[in-house]
């Protein structure tokens with residue numbers, strides 16, 4: 164049986180050009196070698212498994228090669244290259260700082276630096292995980308790093324650049340390694356699969372690339388694992404999904420379809436299916452977040468490049484992003500993000516995710532309502548100038564309000580207002596055809612009724628039967644504040660006030676006002692300085708007074724010589740004389756009047772029949 168060499172080692176790149184996804188670094192290094200401007204200390208930073216050590220080794224091999232080609236790649240045939248390839252070169256020293264981080268280890272290394280190379284031009288010292296070096300070891304190393312012998316080159320590698328001391332950073336040429344794109348990984352894996360005679364589905368390799376999250380070494384390990392599991396050297400998407408225990412992204416598409424259609428039931432059933440397949444709820448939430456994020460980046464052609472998925476998946480994302488509205492995605496990200504944050508602390512984690520799904524499924528309706536409400540607002544603004552009754556505008560202006568506006572009030576329960584929000588709302592409907600069918604009728608109705616409620620309270624209380632009368636007599640409303648010709652303002656006394664108050668209430672009555680309004684106008688009023696005091700039974704009545712306040716004061720001020728006249732409606736419920744109702748109450752009422760009743764009851768052992 165052949166000795167099995169893992170792909171990560173077997174296919175470790177041996178030339179700069181074969182390094183995957185780090186061309187910005189290999190090009191720079193090659194140029195430096197070509198122009199002989201090689202630094203003596205490098206710092207390679209980047210996530211694990213992206214080729215830092217590989218690049219360091221290629222650099223060491225290349226600069227020692229005796230027949231360096233024009234393309235600045237090692238020949239792979241000379242003595243030096245061969246010894247490198249056999250791991251037998253004395254010109255390369257690797258120190259794993261994770262396990263050798265003491266001052267002694269660094270001193271040993273510095274001792275070796277003193278001896279020039281026996282063959283070749285350079286000695287290369289690779290210190291991996293350099294951030295693990297102790298403080299003392301760093302200090303011992305500084306001097307050598309600053310003034311190394313001409314033949315020595317240091318390559319420091321780390322996954323955590325921020326842990327490196329500034330004194331070290333300033334002495335090194337820094338190279339930042341990229342996370343390798345999943346497309347590049349899949350491409351590399353496809354090459355290897357071909358060399359190994361493995362028939363691999365491209366989707367399967369893409370999946371491995373995504374799961375590896377930018378690390379080529381991890382991707383190669385996964386590839387080996389899946390090849391081991393596979394039958395007949397055939398790597399299928401389904402098998403990789405199962406081996407790597409990855410949730411098929413199709414689930415996210417299906418669940419998003421259910422959510423945008425507002426189907427709570429379908430989304431919950433899909434989630435149950437996912438759980439029954441043994442997937443963790445939290446991973447699902449995180450995956451869903453990423454899915455929404457992917458849909459969001461598809462919304463703008465400029466950000467589509469941020470989508471790191473296979474071509475077939477990209478097509479699906481683009482399709483679904485057309486169906487999902489931006490506002491839905493933003494809200495969905497927010498809701499799902501909260502679910503993710505609180506997942507660990509939730510007692511019932513399954514329910515926690517389910518609640519999140521229910522909220523998400525409800526989103527399309529909520530958003531539709533919101534957009535209608537916005538239309539509602541603008542419609543209301545358009546309506547407001549037509550409401551001289553409630554407007555604080557000067558009385559003289561009120562007289563100039565064009566009459567056709569008034570019938571509009573009369574129609575407020577009819578079609579005119581109902582149509583107002585419906586027409587602008589048609590625009591978002593067209594933009595979101597998938598939502599048109601579902602939550603349409605209800606919100607429209609809600610918006611209409613809401614709009615009606617914005618029409619002043621007093622009017623909405625008017626019985627429908629009075630509407631035509633109101634329309635007919637609408638004209639006098641406009642000149643409420645008009646002063647009778649030639650009339651002089653009278654002194655502010657309670658008597659005069661009561662007179663004009665009564666006049667006002669009669670005009671309102673003719674105009675067909677509401678019962679509540681009429682009740683408040685029939686209340687007793689007091690005069691306190693320039694303030695009219697009126698005591699009311701409840702908030703409802705107070706609202707009615709506040710609604711006609713400006714109009715009322717305008718009317719009174721036009722007749723009374725009191726520019727500072729004001730009204731103070733306050734709720735002061737009167738003591739209600741409650742009549743006895745229940746048998747017990749009746750008995751107590753009677754007993755209060757005639758105490759002998761109590762005695763009689765006790766003497767005869769009677770009881771009140773409840």
Ligand SMILES: [Zn+2]
Pocket residue numbers: 227228229230231237238239240241242243244245
């Ligand atoms: Zn060579």
